[in-house]
């Protein structure tokens with residue numbers, strides 16, 4: 313039966329990178345994958361057309377798809393809008409609507425790019441770690457929040473970091489299950505020394521390990537130390553599990569081990585739905601220039617074929633094609649190295665298609 317994919321290009325380079333991922337989907341279709349591909353609106357582009365960054369039609373289409381592949385949202389044009397209708401609210405909204413609580417962000421250092429990192433090759437080579445980020449709760453969603461004017465004229469801006477036992481437990485279980493197939497090592501990152509919500513996080517993660525995953529070697533680290541350790545000695549980590557905001561920040565940091573944020577794909581998973589997207593944003597500084605790296609999005613498509621479409625053989629081919637274009641010394645500007653050939657977004661996408669054969 314045909315698998316239904318919903319593409320949500322979004323804003324800025326989202327449009328450019330999804331166009332390259334679309335070439336890969338078209339290739340898969342031409343090579344036997346039965347796919348029905350639709351496109352929908354999200355983010356600033358959706359706001360401009362419909363007055364909301366997350367139209368009902370997008371939620372409905374996402375719920376009837378086997379998987380969603382998203383580009384990125386946001387941009388300077390929409391920064392002065394009320395928070396309720398900002399592009400980013402569209403992304404948070406779809407994560408909530410689909411209950412995508414588990415965000416997998418694999419940071420893999422390709423051997424061809426070990427010296428593209430700003431860190432020493434010996435520090436990063438061989439890295440293959442997984443950041444498991446809680447995605448549908450935490451401070452990005454907690455109530456109360458807002459900006460108020462106080463009686464004395466000062467303004468008060470506030471957000472709330474809330475976690476419930478079940479929200480922690482389900483993402484911790486995902487992390488432990490992943491770790492059972494890897495090194496059986498999990499580092500849980502929190503700020504339990506000062507935040508009660510993450511003291512609960514630590515307690516729940518520990519209790520689950522004790523009760524159901526005694527084989528897992530669990531460690532705990534404060535987020536400030538984790539940020540430092542990621543740069544000092546990243547190979548100490550295999551699976552890292554953490555809150556929504558800490559995972560957001562630490563995965564951007566981890567991306568630089570690989571050479572560029574343009575190399576990191578992600579899968580956002582719930583019990584019923586799944587959405588795939590690069591970890592980066594809409595990159596207004598390079599949008600429209602045709603220089604964005606499409607590989608994170610193409611690798612996100614690969615994760616989609618593997619996890620949601622039951623087409624692991626196609627995922628293997630996409631992964632091999634990405635390796636092949638790097639072997640051919642083709643580089644977008646963000647991963648450019650001396651002696652290599654610089655190519656733009658579309659040329660990189662075309663090279664992947666050529667490598668796919």
Ligand SMILES: NC(=O)C1=CN([C@@H]2O[C@H](COP(=O)(O)OP(=O)(O)OC[C@H]3O[C@@H](n4cnc5c(N)ncnc54)[C@H](O)[C@@H]3O)[C@@H](O)[C@H]2O)C=CC1
Pocket residue numbers: 325383384385386387388400403573574589590591592593594595596597598603604605606608646
């Ligand atoms: N998932 C999403 O849709 C996300 C959206 N955003 C939104 O994106 C906008 C820009 O945010 P920033 O903080 O600048 O983060 P960003 O991730 O868009 O860009 C950060 C830096 O990385 C570079 N970069 C990002 N992706 C790249 C790629 N594929 N190839 C080459 N270089 C790449 C950009 O040029 C920029 O210098 C904001 O409106 C923000 O809210 C930010 C992060 C995630």
Ligand SMILES: CC(C)CC(=O)C(=O)O
Pocket residue numbers: 400401403404452560591592
């Ligand atoms: C809207 C933001 C929370 C997006 C972001 O930075 C991310 O998911 O990495």
Ligand SMILES: [Mg+2]
Pocket residue numbers: 560561564591
């Ligand atoms: Mg982010």
